[in-house]
Amino acid sequence: MELEVKSLGGNAAGSITVSDEIFGLEPRVDLIQRVVRWQLAKRQAGTHKTLGRSEVNGTTKKFVRQKGSGGARHGNRKAPQFRGGGKAFGPVVREHAHDLPKKVRALGLKHALSAKAASGNLVVVEDAKAAEAKTKALIAQLGSLGLTSALFVDGSDVDANFGLATRNIPLVDVLPVQGINVYDILRRDTLVLTKAAVAALEERF
Template identity: 40%
Template sequence: MEIKVLNISGKETGATVQLPEAVFGITPVDHAIYLDVKQYLANQRQGTHKSKQRNEIAGSTRKLYKQKGTGGARAGSIKSPLFNGGGRVFGPQPRDYSFKLNKKLKSLARKSALTYKAQDNNVVVLEDFTFDAIKTKNYINLVSALNLTNEKTLLVLPAQDNNIYLSARNIQKVKVTYADQLNTYDVLNCGKLLLTAGSVKTIEEAFAK
């Protein structure tokens, strides 16, 4: 698939970029996408939830009242889950939600997500650029020039660029990442995928194997 290259003013440069078929033109596998997104979201969970069981509650273990003759149910401790302030039965405990996926499956999921973006014409290629200084206004002007002000966008850079990354950090519906950190969730979560000419080459080298 051939795409015209735009500059940061939103105008065509006259150059074109060929999106590699091995990355942007495969047969998408939805189940691979599902597993990769599921793993990504699971890895975001802290897993620090915790409730106290009856053996962890601070309180007396004195028997509340005599066993028989009260007309009520027998009770042995104020820490029983049946009483207000007692322990919780089978409550949440700290745990690790992460799980493993094979590298080939994760690569297939990313390529499937990129293919969907290309099929829906939601891929925009920009010429390689940088900002002279860290200014949020610079990135706002970039998004505005591309008529994507109200669109959720993901800009993929070929290498680390703090001027661009920090300029976009505080803008809603905007995310900047690097080609070697690209993940399936971010690709699917954005409306428009913004690539640079350099990042297309980096993505091809990483995934077209």
């Protein structure tokens, strides 16, 4: 597969041949969904907690006699049905993460890249560098590329000025190639890869 390469200013800068095994697959939504679900579950804090009946402050004294009251039989006021009682089957602190095979994770990333390429939302640029850390100048460059919501993926290191300039632009994210992931690819309309990122991805897979 051949992709057009552009400069940050929007000018044509040649073309690049990419692997069909990474960018030319028929996208499988089920694989992409599995990887996104795994990512979101892994980062969920799981710190939600309620007090059970054994943790609520209160007496354990039997407050009504067993028989003769005409009402139900009760033990103590910490039971869930009473105001101030413990929560029955409430959430506890736990890990929400689950396992996903490494091969499925890699395949999900390939299919996410292929989905962006198939929909025409994949842009390859020569490099992602800025002479100065000026947000206004970079917004003008992104406008020439027609980008309003984008994820930039650079090589092993992100240019410091470029990272600072994009920091205050809404809906624009920047990642080094080792941080590329399915969820971040999908949450932005356009995926922008540098030539260094493309080379690193092909070497990785």
